[in-house]
Amino acid sequence: MTDLSTEAREGLSVSGAPNQRRSANDGGDQTSLPLTVLRRDGTPVAFDQSRIATALHKAFIAVEGEASGASARVRDLVSTLTAQVVDVIRRRAVADRHVDVEVIQDQVELALMRGGHREIARSYILYREEHARARASRGELPPPPAALERAARTTVKLPDGSREALDVERLQRVVVDACQGLEGVAPDAVLTETARSLYDGMSLAELDSAPVMAARTLVETEPNYTYVASRLLLDTLQREVFEGLGMAETGLDRQRVAELYPQYFRAYIDHGVKTGALDPRLAEFDLDRLGASIRPERDLDFTFLGLQTLFDRYLLHTDGVRYELPQAFFLRVAMGLALAEEHRDERAQQFYDAMSSFDVMASTPTLFNSGTTRPQMSSCFLTTVPDDLDGIFSAVRDNALLAKYSGGLGNDWTPVRGLGAHIRGTNGVSQGVVPFLKIANDTAVAVNQGGKRKGAVCAYLETWHIDIEQFLDLRKNTGDDRRRTHDMNTANWVPDLFLQRVEEDGQWTLFSPDEVADLHDLYGTAFAERYAEYEAAADRGEIRTFRRVRALDLWRRMLTVLFETGHPWITFKDAANVRSPQRHVGVVHSSNLCTEITLNTSNDEVAVCNLASINLAKHVGPDGIDHEKLERTVRTAVRMLDDVIDTNLYTIPQAERSNLKHRPVGLGLMGFSDALFAQRIPYSSDAAVEFADVSMEAISYHAISASVDLAEERGAYESFPGSLWSQGILPIDSAARQSADRGMAFDVDLTQRLDWDSLRERVVATGMRNSNVMAIAPTATISNICGVGQSIEPLYRNLFVKANMSGDFTVVNAHLVRDLKARGLWDQVMIADLKHFDGVLAPIDRVPADLKELYATAFEVDHSWIIAAAARRQKWIDQAQSLNLYVNRPSGRVLDQMYRNAWHSGLKTTYYLRSQSATHVEKSTLRGTDGQLNAVSPVVVGSGQGAAQGVPAPARGPEARAAENKTVVDVTDAAACSITDPDCEACQ
Known part of the structure; x- marks a missing residue:
């Protein structure tokens, strides 16, 4: 041109x-x-x-x-x-x-x-x-727009009550600087919008927030305004931090901040140690070396949602005044992880580079607490609740102590005897498990993780427990509120035998665990044989408390309640145990809060897992995976996770004993949808399923190899002898064992591409440092920090408002906007269409078919594609994955097929069931003084039957295995999970 x-x-x-x-x-x-x-x-x-x-x-x-x-x-x-x-x-x-x-x-x-x-x-x-x-x-500033020029007479109220004139030039310079280097943004647009919120006598805090809020209103027109808003917030943060540490300067710009960062870092460590927030050992690092290694320019990589999340919930403060900048935050976390390392400075720098570049991110508890004087860095705790009052209330107390420092909890309640069971000590009758679940629910509400996020716990119950039907009703809004747990997550721990009875349309017997206690520790064939013996004993009158139901009727009710309330989730007991590397030393009795952890628990051991997630989007280009970079990142991540175990604060002894003995970690991934976009691969395609397979194989291979390297350096974990690892049975090998145990073949491709034979030999000869190494968590908050899609999720919407504990944020698919710009299609009409159709492209005629396919939203992707991709990943993972399932037009038949498909595909767990609402937030058509459409972006609020008008049915994916005995579930007036609940762990 x-x-x-x-x-x-x-x-x-x-x-x-x-x-x-x-x-x-x-x-x-x-x-x-x-x-x-x-x-x-x-x-x-x-x-x-x-x-x-x-x-x-x-x-x-x-x-x-x-x-x-x-x-x-x-x-x-x-x-x-x-x-x-x-x-x-x-x-x-x-x-x-x-x-x-x-x-x-x-x-x-x-x-x-x-x-x-x-x-x-x-x-x-x-x-x-x-x-x-x-x-x-060149430092040139254009004249301010007329709207801001008229605001020059505005005065600002200072903290002491006095007033000073608005410094228009500084405001303008800050906005121009925030827009520098970003395509498609205009300082005047931000300044004009800012001027609308200015008024005489406004406070300094209001003045600081005005341009930030102005920039965020423009995000829907140009995604790069999210970086403008972030940089404006960063300016406020930097001034707060430097003033709080006595380093106040006027006219801070990027270059000056970069110059101050090393000096500030030393002052920051000194202040944190002096106030008792930071571990004094951090002052023993080579602070000059580490301060010089800081990359200040990486502060500019945050989206507004990412930086606001850090600002509100992660950065350290004294009496509400923050003294931690983003790069100091990452370096503090890295130093805390490196405390047990021989070469601490070198490792801290390595960990810092990995996290600050967004290549990998540690989990929220690690980010909260690493390097502090209370370094509880573990993400997940799994417990088994015993069947006695001392044990029950000790378990509730343990929940409180574990939740205090940001732990997510999974409780196995199956051992607690059911309603109507005999109590020998008092010769009375048990009230069942539900009253105790109510107490655990209220404890989770009371202990809200230091005010940083809501306390969260998930209760698990096996399907044969006699209280299972009352358990299904715990999240209902009707009925006796004393038997409801509105704040607790719940999950069914389903044995294979139950689903086999469903497919046979057979009977199912419910027992109280005090009479059939060994069922709790049995799985697979052993469980099926013992269960049949107890059924025969019940028929002979040898069992006091039991009840018979039709298996299909109970399954229907499970699906109906799941859709109506979003709970209990459906997880699979036998799949979790048959493939567990640690089956030689215990049983997996439940999963965790987010259903990705599958570790043994008992009265003596509380399972602990430490999490981090690879940002897959940072390791993929148009030509596929950068394997060398991925290997480096995975090795760094596994080392970080192993270090957590040795530097961690354990609030109860059972957790410390278990974690030091088995040393499990959970490395997962996020940004899967972004990685697909980079390669131009639609989620609903064989190519996406293949990429899920290839990418997880690479992560699995390098993670296992990294754990072997650590075993060679530091020694194998204590309970390694007898494990599947010690027998040369890796996760890919245990998939065949699961198929044989169930007596049916899984329709999953078991192709291996890497040199697994050599790795098996290394594992057997050297051992593993960690009993478990992989688990895919939801990554809801840390993916916000990194600015990528959550976990393995499909794209939710191309334009929507996300609600979390930091507020409401307009989210626009920047990949789509770039493509529309390249084709000359990004304009106000397109923005209005996206709002009208709730961020879905299908009904917009002028969007090309290839973009509609590539950027299809979660409710346009048939569930069978999601399950097929998850099944390919699961064969490489020694734990599980937080797998949300989406239904566009829900029905009993669809739900039945979905969950049977998940079971037949060998998945260990499923997570939330996501459904669309029948009604969305009203979209305003009022026009503001700027002449632009000020519509509210769509957000799913609640759930219901049906789909948004104009959205086609999902394209059919791989053929899901359909059971002969079809299930019909009434889903009228249902209310499955919404994706925008600020209190929801998966949405956080």
């Missing part, structure tokens, strides 16, 4: 010429009166519309070639476009009789866009951005 001249690109909307032409439609009204144009330096000049015509003419020539300049078509277009621009400018300038040069350029852009001349408009926009960056780099 020929480069446009400066004269053509700038529109020559200012001129010193005294002559002033009138447009053809000028009459005697005031719109034809003389007006002035404000140059960027603030000087006024006379308006000359001929310059606009000249610029437009040269613009067409520059793009279409010299020959086009003489064509009648171009002359007519230039005349028409000029008249349109002049008419708008004169009408907008009626009140003030002057107009900013940037406003004229904006109108030229709009005229070109409205006329369909997108290539010329695009070139014009890029030119303006280039020159704006050049002016900013």
Whole structure:
């Protein structure tokens, strides 16, 4: 493309010429009166519309070639476009009789866009951005927009009650600096929006938030405004931190902040140690070396959602005044992890580089507490509740202690005797497990993890427990509230035998565990045989408390309640145990809060897991996976996780004993959907299923290899002898064992691409440092920090409002916007369409089919694709994965097929069932003074039957195994899980 001249690109909307032409439609009204144009330096000049015509003419020539300049078509277009621009400018300038040069350029852009001349408009926009960056780099500031200039008389109220004039120049400089280097953003747009919220006597805090809020309102029009908002928030944070540490300076810019970071880092460590927040051992590191290794420019990589999340919930503060900047935060976490390392400075720098680059991220408890004086860094705790009062209330106490420092809890309640069971000590009758679950629920509410996030616990119960039907009703909003747990998650721990009875349409017997205690510790064939013996004993009258139900009826009720309340989740006992590497020393009795952890528990051991997640999007390009980088990141991540075990604060002895003995960790992934976008792979495709397989194989291989390396350096974990690892049975090998134990083949491709034979030999010869190494967590909060899609989730919406504990955030799919821009389709009409159709592309006619397929949302992706991808991953994972399932048009038949498909595919667990609401947030059509549509972006609120109008049914995926005995479930007025619940662990 020929480069446009400066004269053509700038529109020559200012001129010193005294002559002033009138447009053809000028009459005697005031719109034809003389007006002035404000140059960027603030000087006024006379308006000359001929310059606009000249610029437009040269613009067409520059793009279409010299020959086009003489064509009648171009002359007519230039005349028409000029008249349109002049008419708008004169009408907008009626009140003030002057107009900013940037406003004229904006109108030229709009005229070109409205006329369909997108290539010329695009070139014009890029030119303006280039020159704006050049002016900013020279320190030049254009005159403030008229709206902000009028606000210059505003005063700001200081903390001591006095007032000072608004520093317009500083405000403008901060906004210009925040926009520097970002395409598609305009400082004047932010400043104009900021001016609307300014008022006389506003506080400094309100002034700080005004430009941040202004930038975030523009995110829906241009995703890069999320970085503008983030940088504006960063400016507020930096001033708060430097002032709080006595390092206050005026006029902080990026270069000065970068210069101050090493000096600040030492002051930060000293302050943290002095106040008792930071471990004194952090002061023993080489602070000069580590301070010099800080990468201040990485502060600019946060989205607004990411930085606001850090700002609100993670950064350390004293009496509400933050003294921790983002890079110091990452380095503090890294130093805390490296405390047990021989070469602490080197390892701290290695861990810092991995996290601050967003290549990998530790879990929230690690980020909260690493390097502090109370370093409880573990994510998940699993407990078994014994069948006696001392044990029950000790378990509730343990829940409180574990939750205090941000642990997520999974409780196995199966041993507790059921309703109507005999109590020998008092010769009375048991009230069952439900009253105790109510106590555990209220404890989780009371101990809210230090105010940083809501306490969270999940109760598990096996399907044969006689209280299972009352358990299903725990989350209902109707019935006796004393037998409801509105704040506790619940999950069914389902044995294979039950689902086999469902498919056979057989009977199912419910027992009280005090009479069949060994069922709790049995699984697979042993469970099935013993269960049949107890059924025969019940028929002979040898068992006191039992009840018979039709298995299919109970299954229907499980699915119905799951859809109505979002609980209990469905998890699979036998799959978790048959493939457990640690089956030689115990039994997996439950999973954790988010269903990805499958570790042994008993009365003596509380299972503990430490989590981190690989950001897959940072390891994938258009040509696929960067295997060398992935290997480096995985090795670093496994080492970090192993270090957690040795530096961790354990609040109960059973957790410490278990964790030091078995040393389990859980390395997962996030950004899966972003990685697909980078490779142009739709989620609903065989290629996506194949990528799930290939990427998880690579992570599995390198994670196991890294644990072997650590075993060679530090020794194998204590209970390694007798484990599946010690027998050379890796996760990919145990999949075949699961198939044989169940007596049915899994329809899962078991192809191996890497050198697994050599790795098996190393595992047997050297041992493993960790009993478990992989688990895929939801990553809801840490993926927000990294600015990528959650975990293995499909894209939720292309445009929506996300609600979490830090507020409501407009989320726009930047990948989609880039593609639409490249095709000349990103405009106000497209934004309005995305709002109208709740972020779904399918009903928007002018979006090309390939983009609709690539950016299909979660409810357009058939569940069978999600399950197929999960099944391919599961064969490589020694634990499980937090797998949300989505239904577009729910019915009993769909739910039945979905969960049977998950079971047949060998999955160990499932997580939330996501359903769309029948009604969405109202979308306003009111227009603001900026002339733009100020609609509220869609957000799913609640759930219900059906789907948004205009959204087609999901494309059918791989054929799910359909059972002969179809289940019909009533889902009328249902209320399955919403994705935007600020209190939900998966949404956090």
